[in-house]
Amino acid sequence: MPRRATLLMALAGALYLTAFARDRATDWVDATILPPVLAETSVEMLDRNGALLRAFPVEDGIWRMRPGPVDPRFVDMLIRYEDKRFWSHSGVDPAAMIRAAGQALWNGRAVSGGSTLTMQVARLIEDGPTGRWSGKLRQVRVALALEQRLTKRQILDLYLIHAPYGGNLEGVRAGARAWFGKDPTRLTAAQAALLVALPQAPETRRPDRANTNAEKARNRVLHRMQRHGVLSSDDMQAALIEAVPTQMRPFPRHAPHLTDHALRTRPEAQTHDLTLDGRLQSRLEGLVAQTASEAGPRISGALILADHRSGNILASVGSAGYQDARQGFVDMTRAVRSPGSTLKPLIYGMAFDQGLAHPETLISDSPVMFGRYAPRNFDGMFRGDVRVRDALQLSLNIPVVRLTNELGPARVMAALRDAGTQPKLSGGAPGLAISLGGVGLSLRDLVQLYATLAAGGQGPVIYHDALSVRAQTTRTLSDVAAWQVADILSGLAPPSGAAAQGLAYKTGTSYGHRDAWAIGFDGQHVIGVWLGRADGTPVPGAFGGELAAPLLFEAFGHLKPAPTPLRPPPPSTLILGASELPQPLQRFQPRSAAFEKDPSAPDLVFPPNNAVLETNGGPLAIKLRGGVGPFSLLADGVPVLTGLRQREFDIPNPGRGFSSLVVVDARGASDQVSIRID
Incomplete structure (x- = not known):
């Protein structure tokens, strides 16, 4: 075989072997079974700006x-x-x-x-x-x-x-x-x-x-x-010359209770985009922890900050410390507790809407019984007639129970649900005590309620999963009533040492000093604060005004240098003094008052109505109570005596059979009885 042919055959063989090796190598690579390349990665919770929470x-x-x-x-x-x-x-x-x-x-x-x-x-x-x-x-x-x-x-x-x-x-x-x-x-x-x-x-x-x-x-x-x-x-x-770090930094763990809940709610999501503001969340977590630590070794705290215009949660602090010894793992924004006096603004707003009262209406703060229930003020005192404005600012119990009795507890419960809350009763039908905290609500519920007040009686649903979803609550109050409530609450003095920030706020203390509350709002934001013990045991001497209110004002201070102005009064708002109000609004009276006897009118005590008497022809004894003298007495429409000052006297016998006796006092008020003489 010629040399040239031999070389060509050798080259062809080499190329074949190379191609064969290449093909076998390609087949070898193609047959490779790869390990999983989609490795599990950490679920991330991001704030409204994309920062890692x-x-x-x-x-x-x-x-x-x-x-x-x-x-x-x-x-x-x-x-x-x-x-x-x-x-x-x-x-x-x-x-x-x-x-x-x-x-x-x-x-x-x-x-x-x-x-x-x-x-x-x-x-x-x-x-x-x-x-x-x-x-x-x-x-x-x-x-x-x-x-x-x-x-x-x-x-x-x-x-x-x-x-x-x-x-x-x-x-x-x-x-x-x-x-x-x-x-x-x-x-x-x-x-x-x-x-x-x-x-x-x-x-x-x-x-x-x-x-x-x-x-x-x-x-x-x-x-x-x-x-x-x-x-x-x-x-x-x-x-x-730049220093090398000497320790490992912890990964952020802000809003642990809320992010735990978000993970349980959407476990399939790799990234959760929340409405929280990471910087505010961090500051307020530190503020709650510091306040709780200063309040006592077993005291915990919770706080929610929301934008009541959008419904977005900007910060949510579930406890004073997620892993501390105060049962920090318990999310106190969701715990159902007694709200104390924090429901009073809603009840006053409902009374304004029902035409029962006006902020300048006089209402009686005096002893009263509703069946077996006799409400008492927190300090045990009675103040007589007070303006509704003062009754709410002083957080008096008796006036608000009077209004609740007139409105009906069931209507108050319906209003709470309309506002987007989920009230809980321990059993049975709601009673008058719901106005003083006799119903279970969470901090989330109270923030939702006050967001509704702040937004004019119908506000956005506060999404406590920190999701940006837009929805409206059912209208709870008219815009006029909501403004009147906000105007009253904005007149409360700030806590000692706090700047007068123009906030509308209310405090509350539950029965036995178990819960201290403070909820407040300005023209854009609402903040709710709770302090107490996670296990529900009493905190002697704890009051919402002294324990929770300073934290509320400090939280607003961390939020912004000055509050956003509250809404102006709606055009139809009746802004008058007490003496200028329409007669029915000058003094609170139950609707049934028109059908009830005036307690200041004269009362014919004897003889009683429908009495059957045996007088043997002698004079008839008369006894009066109440009224303003002098008095006149008529028998069967004929004046018998006039100008009387005494309240016990005799009149001539009207004779056998039925008679009608009428007593009239100096103001024209009267009382009447029918009797029969045998």
Whole structure:
């Protein structure tokens, strides 16, 4: 066979063998069964601005977070340091492997690694061995398969999710949050270099346990970046003197009760976009914790801040401390407790709407009995006639019970439901005591109720899951009645030491001093505060006005420097003094008063009405009570005596049979009885 033909056959054979090997290699790669690449990542709770409120660790307590936006300089430094041909190779970099093998032979030890970022991803997602040839071969196979099935950006994202950063930290976001307390969107050169160096030896370079090793590894990255032109000499020198962190920072855990509930409600969601304001949430959590600590060792607290224009929750504090010894795990924004006097504004507003009263109406604060129920004021005193405005501001019990009796407890319960609350009764039908706290409500309910008052009697539903959903409650009060209530509550003096902020607010103390409440609003926001013991035991000496009101005013101070003005009065509002009011509104009277005898009118005590008397023809004894003298007495329509001052006297016998006796006093008030004389 000629030489030329032999060479051609040899070349053909070589090409065949190469093609065969390539095909077999392709088949080998194609047949690769990849481990799962969609690893579980932490569920994240974000505030209204996208800031992280809380993240939940994945299985085994690992912090593994989706990468999100990452500082481009970090990515550039990572690729330059770990795998400079990442964007061009097919998963394996032969030049890097040959270089690493040569350095190892020359130095007698491993000097640099030949693994590409894709091979590192293969090891991380499979959690396989790295030192044995079989392990390396498996990494090569998986890396080649990854390059066939994923884009370079997807492979890089897998690295950014899985790279180890010490302890239970995986992924660049978890690493940046733990070591720098921030997301890796904007990093200093020193921070980026440390995040590049840590995954190579995450345990022996942990900054909190091996700070010197961490600093040396970081500095090696910085020097190489300067040599490669990624950093200027000045930038490198500045980065070299930047301190390496010495401890791991905790992940944020704001609004733990609310975020626990959000996770239970939507466990399938990876990201929860909440309406909370992270900065306000953090401040108010600290404020509640401080107030509760100063109030006593077993005192807890809760607070809700909402925008009553939109219905959005801006802050929700469920306890004084999620893991403290005050049963902090109990969410006191949802606990059903006695609301004390905080329902009184609703009842007065309903009375205004029903035409029973006006803020300037006089109402009696005097002893009264409703069957067996005899309400008493908190201080045990009676003040006689008071203006309705003063009765509400002084939080008197007797006037509001009089109004509740006239309105009917069932109507008050219906109004509470119309306002979006969920009142709870211990059993049976509602009684008059509901106006003094004899019904179960939560802090969430009270914030909803006061948001309705603040919004003019019909407000948005407050979404306590902190979801931005728009819905309206049923109209509870007219806009006039709601304004009148707000106007009265805004006239309350602020707590001692608090600035006069023009807030409309009400305090309450439940029976036995178990709960101290303060709820207030301005033209845009409503805040509700509760302080007490989570187990419901009494707190001797605790009053809403002394314990909860200062916290309410401080919370508003953290919210903004000055309150938003309250709504102006609606055009139809009747703004008059007591003497200028229509006669029926000058003094509160039950509707049945028109059919009842005037208690100040004269009363014919004897003879009683329908009496049958035997007089034997003698004079008839008369006894009077009440009325204003002088008196006149008529028998069967004929005047018998006039100008009488005494209240006991005799008149001539009217004779046998039926007679009608009428007594008339100086004001024209009268009383009448019918008698029969045998």
